Amino acid sequence: MIYLDHNATTPLCGEAREAMLPLLGDLLGNPSGIHAHGRRARAAVDDARDSIAAILGAKSHELIFTSGGTESCNLALLGLSRRHRTAEKNHLITTASEHHAVLHAMRALKEKEGFELTEIPVNERGLVEPEVFAAALRPGTILASVMIANNETGVIQSVEQLAAIARERGVLFHTDAVQAFGKMECLPHQLGVDALSAASHKFYGPHGAGFLWLRSGVSIDSIQHGGFHENERRPGTENVAAIAGMAVAARVAMAEVERGSEAPRQEALRERLWHGITSTDPSAIRNASGAPVLANTLNVSFPGCDGETLLMGLDLEGVSASSGSACMVGSIQASHVLLAMGVPEERARATVRFSLGRHTSEADIDAALEALTRVLSRQHRS
Numbered sequence: 076m077i078y079l080d081h082n083a084t085t086p087l088c089g090e091a092r093e094a095m096l097p098l099l100g101d102l103l104g105n106p107s108g109i110h111a112h113g114r115r116a117r118a119a120v121d122d123a124r125d126s127i128a129a130i131l132g133a134k135s136h137e138l139i140f141t142s143g144g145t146e147s148c149n150l151a152l153l154g155l156s157r158r159h160r161t162a163e164k165n166h167l168i169t170t171a172s173e174h175h176a177v178l179h180a181m182r183a184l185k186e187k188e189g190f191e192l193t194e195i196p197v198n199e200r201g202l203v204e205p206e207v208f209a210a211a212l213r214p215g216t217i218l219a220s221v222m223i224a225n226n227e228t229g230v231i232q233s234v235e236q237l238a239a240i241a242r243e244r245g246v247l248f249h250t251d252a253v254q255a256f257g258k259m260e261c262l263p264h265q266l267g268v269d270a271l272s273a274a275s276h277k278f279y280g281p282h283g284a285g286f287l288w289l290r291s292g293v294s295i296d297s298i299q300h301g302g303f304h305e306n307e308r309r310p311g312t313e314n315v316a317a318i319a320g321m322a323v324a325a326r327v328a329m330a331e332v333e334r335g336s337e338a339p340r341q342e343a344l345r346e347r348l349w350h351g352i353t354s355t356d357p358s359a360i361r362n363a364s365g366a367p368v369l370a371n372t373l374n375v376s377f378p379g380c381d382g383e384t385l386l387m388g389l390d391l392e393g394v395s396a397s398s399g400s401a402c403m404v405g406s407i408q409a410s411h412v413l414l415a416m417g418v419p420e421e422r423a424r425a426t427v428r429f430s431l432g433r434h435t436s437e438a439d440i441d442a443a444l445e446a447l448t449r450v451l452s453r454q455h456r457s
């Protein structure tokens with residue numbers, strides 16, 4: 076079995092698993108409890124908070140633990156928009172190529188709550204142009220949200236530049252760092268953002284945990300109603316073991332980023348995959364070519380083929396890849412990310428995303444290429 080779908084989710088790393096096991100075995104109290112059992116759970120959550128804050132160069136109280144990327148993005152967008160709305164300020168900005176966790180949250184604010192929304196376009200390489208972003212800002216703009224790295228194409232936006240433009244105009248800036256965190260440096264103060272979302276299962280941590288970093292002094296409305304957890308910003312009993320595992324996974328992933336050897340290794344494997352693909356199918360098109368992209372991501376259209384059929388063929392050969400966003404599996408819609416880049420619908424439907432990871436080897440790439448060659452020859456024959 077060859078797994079080339081790391082942008083959908085990553086395997087749990089051994090270090091995170093080790094950190095979680097003691098918290099899963101014995102009776103663990105509720106972190107809100109004042110007794111010894113509760114204090115043990117509270118200590119695990121506090122340690123995780125301090126550890127992630129240190130990685131981000133942030134303060135511990137700036138972190139809000141959530142259930143994952145979707146919740147972090149929703150909390151940032153709904154919570155900040157509602158809290159900072161005034162009679163004069165009612166406008167939001169995002170981009171056409173965001174993950175649905177952002178795009179659908181923004182559209183819900185527009186459709187259900189009467190906010191005004193500008194969805195700015197991306198260019199044919201998938202990049203937000205700073206002039207286009209600047210032109211969308213208005214005196215009434217509350218918040219802008221632009222992702223660091225795209226989950227389908229891997230395209231990396233110049234968030235630092237965009238956030239600086241927003242800051243000059245007094246506009247709050249959220250970035251969806253769900254794909255970027257653990258793969259590249261993501262320091263919120265360096266980026267100049269006000270809020271940053273991440274999800275544990277994208278950086279070899281467990282499912283069911285994520286965090287929102289929120290700049291100290293920025294107020295937010297809770298989007299759930301309940302107790303006083305997370306400084307009254309996210310009620311609900313914490314997922315203690317997952318949070319502890321997430322912190323360890325974050326440390327391991329960011330140490331890897333600092334060492335600097337893993338990204339070039341994955342990049343070389345990705346190029347090997349791309350060269351193999353072009354020799355098998357010279358008509359294959361590399362999407363987002365020319366843009367800065369994550370080292371692990373390759374998004375390819377195979378003109379004349381059906382993407383879903385290709386993926387099913389690869390699956391039968393033991394290769395797991397994806398058509399883009401995992402949430403779109405089973406859906407026959409063409410990728411909104413590729414359409415936003417001006418990719419024709421038919422080509423968008425003929426697309427496969429390969430995303431490599433820490434354990435991907437040269438042998439995996441060569442075996443995946445052999446499988447792909449067989450699958451493509453079957454498609455071309457039928």
Ligand SMILES: Cc1ncc(COP(=O)(O)O)c(C=O)c1O
Pocket residue numbers: 082083143144145146148174176222224225226251253254274285400401
């Ligand atoms: C860029 C991006 N944002 C948000 C999400 C949502 O994260 P989660 O699946 O943890 O809810 C994903 C997941 O694929 C993503 O890739």
